[in-house]
Structure formats: C-alpha cells, structure tokens
Amino acid sequence: MSQEPPYVVEDCRGAVQLMSDGTIRRSAEPAAVFLMDIPDGDLGVEWRDVTYDPEHGLNARLYKPRHLGAANDARLPVLAYFHGGGFCIGSGRWPCFHAWCLRLASELPAVVLSFDYRLAPEHRLPAAQEDGAKAMSWLRSTAAKDPWLASAADFSRVFVAGDSAGGNITHHVAARFGKTGLGPTVRLRGYVLLMPAMAGETRTRAELECLxxxxxxxxxxxxxxxxxxPDGATRDYPAINPAGPEAPGLEAVAMGPMLVVAAEHDILRDRNAHYVRRMKEEWGKEVELVEFADEQHDFFAVDPWSEHTDELVRLVRKFVVDHMDTE
Structure with a gap:
C-alpha cells in the first residue's frame, strides 16, 4: 500500500514549514517579504560576523562606525539587538535586519551587536529567552574584551533592544539582569522594545479587529x-505573556528605563499598552510608550528607509542619549 506523502501542516511565510509527518523544512533564504535592496554605500559602518555560542552554532553580527566623531577618542554606547520573526524565522544576516542595524550604528551612533537565537519549532520557548541570557553573558565575557570593539565601544553604556520576538527577549533580559546583573564593568542603561511579541488567552480588541x-x-x-x-502551555505562558496572569511580579527587580514602541494597526498594540501599564502602575518601572499612527507591525523592517523609520531612528537615538549616563 502506498503511503501518502507528507503535506504542509503549518507554513510560516514560506521560510519554515511543519510537515504532517513531523519533519521541518527550513529555507536557506530569507522570507520573501524581508528581501530588499540596501542602498549603495555602507553608511560609514564596518561589520563582521562571529559565533557567540558554538554549542548551538549561534552567530552575532558586530557593527561599529568607522569614525567616532569630533572627539575621535570618545567611545560609543553599545546596543545589543535581537531580531524579530515570531521566534520561528529570521536572522541578523537577513537584509532587513542588517539594514536596520546599519542605520542604528551609523545614526545613533553606537556599536551594535546583533544576536541570532534558536528558532522554533525545532527549539520551542523558552529556548530563545535562554539564548538572550547567553548573549548577555558573551557580551560581558568576550565582547567587552574584543580588541576589534575596544577602541569604539563603551561597555559601561549598554542598551538592549529588539523587535517583535526580539522585543520579547529584551523584556526577559531586563527581568533577569536588571541594571547590574552583568557585573561592575558592564552597565545596562536601558531597554528598547519595538512592537514586542506578546500573546494571551483572551482576545484583545486589536486582535479581533485585525485587517x-x-x-x-x-x-x-x-x-x-x-x-x-512547549507541550501543555497556553498563550498565557509567561515567556510569551510577560504581563499576563501567570507572569511573576517584577517589583523587586531594579531595571533601567524602557522605551516601548507600538503601531496603531498592529494586533500587538493592546498587549503592548497593557504591558506598559502593568510595568508602570504595578511594578513601578520607568517605561515610556510611543505609538506610531497609521503603521503596522515591524514597519521599519519592511521598509528600513521610510519616513516613519527615520522618525523611529531619531526616537531611539534620543532615548539612548537621554539615558547614557543615568544612575
């Protein structure tokens, strides 16, 4: 008797497919929606790739501006970055995230460390959050002593940022390490969560009204x-619903300030706003929420050169400048 060939059960933007026999097909190419041309010129930024977790083959792309500015001896703040992709797809080497990190390195300016992490369904949560912690440990033990970065990077001024799934990882880094969890020489000054991925069992208005x-x-x-x-978990699982009913309180964690960016037409808008309210009103954190009108989820990754992306770069720059030296 002939056996029915495996068929696609779940298809994530064509980049990864879960098959009926349990196997997983993962494309070597980026999802088509994230492919784009990067304009001529490199924005005065040089970069290189390293492996920060040999056990799992996890890479980081490191960026630094070629010229540090008028002072020429003043080192720059460090921005650790985690890409989006629903925890299932994406890489810092994809053109969209590469273009975004080039802009951040050039225009903040900053030394940017763009980290990959393990992806589902091969590695279900909390693998991604665990890799966020590994990235921070590598930042402290290796990046902070890297000769290629030493002349440019000031590791007493570290910011952590990410979009979508990466924004979620950023929250968990903040909750785990706070301000001082990386030791006396590496200081976490603040966190930037761009449309952070969050879920929950109860539907929000934004989810119900999704176009x-x-x-x-x-x-x-x-x-x-x-x-x-993971098996048996609901959408209130704390790794994906960090402000939900099962999430631990964060009153005792001394965190740096946060910037949370939402988008008007994003299904995550209401969850991001609820997260900010709980962080501020219940857990006493310094959190600023900025919502971009007429925009959708991860608009800056879809078009890293748009006017709203220009505005977002300026917003992140202001946050970094305002908090580089806060105690």
Whole structure:
C-alpha cells in the first residue's frame, strides 16, 4: 500500500514549514517579504560576523562606525539587538535586519551587536529567552574584551533592544539582569522594545479587529503560538505573556528605563499598552510608550528607509542619549 506523502501542516511565510509527518523544512533564504535592496554605500559602518555560542552554532553580527566623531577618542554606547520573526524565522544576516542595524550604528551612533537565537519549532520557548541570557553573558565575557570593539565601544553604556520576538527577549533580559546583573564593568542603561511579541488567552480588541491583509494577522499569531509553545502551555505562558496572569511580579527587580514602541494597526498594540501599564502602575518601572499612527507591525523592517523609520531612528537615538549616563 502506498503511503501518502507528507503535506504542509503549518507554513510560516514560506521560510519554515511543519510537515504532517513531523519533519521541518527550513529555507536557506530569507522570507520573501524581508528581501530588499540596501542602498549603495555602507553608511560609514564596518561589520563582521562571529559565533557567540558554538554549542548551538549561534552567530552575532558586530557593527561599529568607522569614525567616532569630533572627539575621535570618545567611545560609543553599545546596543545589543535581537531580531524579530515570531521566534520561528529570521536572522541578523537577513537584509532587513542588517539594514536596520546599519542605520542604528551609523545614526545613533553606537556599536551594535546583533544576536541570532534558536528558532522554533525545532527549539520551542523558552529556548530563545535562554539564548538572550547567553548573549548577555558573551557580551560581558568576550565582547567587552574584543580588541576589534575596544577602541569604539563603551561597555559601561549598554542598551538592549529588539523587535517583535526580539522585543520579547529584551523584556526577559531586563527581568533577569536588571541594571547590574552583568557585573561592575558592564552597565545596562536601558531597554528598547519595538512592537514586542506578546500573546494571551483572551482576545484583545486589536486582535479581533485585525485587517485580513495586515502584515501580522491574528491567524498568523495563532500559528506562531502553535509552533513555539512547549507541550501543555497556553498563550498565557509567561515567556510569551510577560504581563499576563501567570507572569511573576517584577517589583523587586531594579531595571533601567524602557522605551516601548507600538503601531496603531498592529494586533500587538493592546498587549503592548497593557504591558506598559502593568510595568508602570504595578511594578513601578520607568517605561515610556510611543505609538506610531497609521503603521503596522515591524514597519521599519519592511521598509528600513521610510519616513516613519527615520522618525523611529531619531526616537531611539534620543532615548539612548537621554539615558547614557543615568544612575
């Protein structure tokens, strides 16, 4: 008797597919929606790739401006960055995230460390959050002593940032390390969460009113949940719902200030706003929420050169400048 060939059960933007026999097909190429041309010129930034976790083959792309500015001897703040992709797809080497990190390195300016992490469904949560912690440990033990970075990077002024899934990882880094968890010479000054990925069992208004042609739909979010959650976990699992009913309180964690960026037409808008309210009103954290009107989820990754992306770069720059030396 002939056996039915395996068929696609879940398809994540064509970049990864879960098959009916349990196997996983992962494309070597970026998802088509994230492919783009990067304008001529490198914005005065040089970069190189390193492996920060040999056990799992995890890479980081390191960026530094060629010229440090008028002082020429003043070192720059460090921005550790985690890309988006629903915890299932993405890499700092994808053109969209590479272009974004080039802009951040050039225009903040800053030394940018763009970290990959293990992806689902091969590695379900909390693998990604665990890799965020590993990245911070590598930053302290290796990056802070790297001769290539030494002349440019001031590791007493470290910021952590990420978009979507990477924004979620950023929250967990903040909760785990606070201000001083990386030791006396590496100081975490603040966190930037760009449309951070969050879920929950109860539907929000933004999820219910999602447009069918949205960049991130409610149906896609449900698919991501099926691919990333460990067996038996619901969408209130604390790794994906850090302000939900099962999440631990953070009153005792001394965190640096946070900037949370939301988008008007993003299904995550209401969850991001709820997260900010709980962080501020219940847990006493310094958190600023900025919402971009008429924009969708991860708009800056889809078009790293748009006017709203220009505005976002200026917003992140102001946050970094304002908090570089706060205690």
């Amino acid at each position: 069918p042609d949205a960049f991130l739909t409610t149906e896609m979010s449900d698919m991501y949940a099926r691919l990333i959650l």
